[in-house]
Amino acid sequence: MLQKISLDQSSKLKVQNTSQQPVISVCHLDYYFGRGELCKQVLFDINLDIYSGEIVIMTGPSGSGKTTLLTLIGGLRSAREGNLKVLGQEISGASKRQLMQVRRQIGYIFQAHNLLTFLTAKQNVRMSLELHDEYLKQDMDQLATDTLKSVGLGDRIDYYADSLSGGQKQRVAIARALVSRPKIVLADEPTAALDKKSGRDVVDIMQRLAKEQGCTILLVTHDNRILDIADRIIHMEDGRLVQEVGKQGSI
Numbered sequence: 639m640l641q642k643i644s645l646d647q648s649s650k651l652k653v654q655n656t657s658q659q660p661v662i663s664v665c666h667l668d669y670y671f672g673r674g675e676l677c678k679q680v681l682f683d684i685n686l687d688i689y690s691g692e693i694v695i696m697t698g699p700s701g702s703g704k705t706t707l708l709t710l711i712g713g714l715r716s717a718r719e720g721n722l723k724v725l726g727q728e729i730s731g732a733s734k735r736q737l738m739q740v741r742r743q744i745g746y747i748f749q750a751h752n753l754l755t756f757l758t759a760k761q762n763v764r765m766s767l768e769l770h771d772e773y774l775k776q777d778m779d780q781l782a783t784d785t786l787k788s789v790g791l792g793d794r795i796d797y798y799a800d801s802l803s804g805g806q807k808q809r810v811a812i813a814r815a816l817v818s819r820p821k822i823v824l825a826d827e828p829t830a831a832l833d834k835k836s837g838r839d840v841v842d843i844m845q846r847l848a849k850e851q852g853c854t855i856l857l858v859t860h861d862n863r864i865l866d867i868a869d870r871i872i873h874m875e876d877g878r879l880v881q882e883v884g885k886q887g888s889i
């Protein structure tokens with residue numbers, strides 16, 4: 639069901655009837671690429687709150703700024719103008735060290751899944767746990783194995799990434815993003831290279847694991863077939879969040 643939105647005093651897109659603090663809060667965010675004469679503004683006055691456990695899909699034409707906004711929220715590039723709070727931490731103008739701390743709490747699933755091809759599925763997933771001190775004393779092989787089983791890859795655990803299909807690789811990428819139980823998952827076109835069935839499987843798994851783990855998902859896609867997994871759909875155009883749309887594309 640589409641949730642109603644309201645415009646508060648700062649014209650922020652927000653969900654009504656919630657007393658929670660947002661896990662992602664974007665306020666008057668602008669972003670520019672380049673400097674001097676080559677400086678180009680690509681994001682204009684972005685205002686957005688996303689709450690714990692929500693699955694939010696961001697759509698919009700090519701070049702409208704979706705990936706740029708996703709990478710800013712993910713601490714992969716640094717915002718300079720406006721406010722951007724992620725998990726309670728202000729990351730606009732944050733130091734590299736602060737950005738790294740925020741990044742550790744986020745799972746990333748990108749179209750080019752960036753698996754290390756000379757490692758097995760289990761080793762790829764395990765690597766993500768090795769970044770977290772709290773897992774070093776746990777049985778990381780078992781955790782990686784359990785997560786691969788939960789994405790339906792119980793029979794591919796010791797296969798090298800190179801020998802997996804596109805859909806299987808993407809499921810390894812999901813396992814890798816979720817194994818450390820991040821509070822936020824950011825996904826950029828996770829189904830772009832997949833056929834209809836594999837794409838459906840991938841988003842169904844993301845949706846199930848997110849609900850089980852209570853994590854928030856922000857997902858960028860051009861794939862209209864997966865819009866139904868969203869609690870909320872937002873639309874970007876020419877660097878602006880223009881509207882919140884219904885799941886069937888209606889306003």
Ligand SMILES: Nc1ncnc2c1ncn2[C@@H]1O[C@H](COP(=O)(O)OP(=O)(O)OP(=O)(O)O)[C@@H](O)[C@H]1O
Pocket residue numbers: 671672680698699700701702703704705706707
């Ligand atoms: N590193 C960069 N340097 C300069 N301009 C860039 C850079 N990355 C993106 N842009 C520009 O910023 C704008 C937004 O790009 P962005 O990749 O965020 O769009 P998008 O909506 O994700 O597009 P797509 O759907 O094609 O992935 C585009 O005009 C793009 O050309």
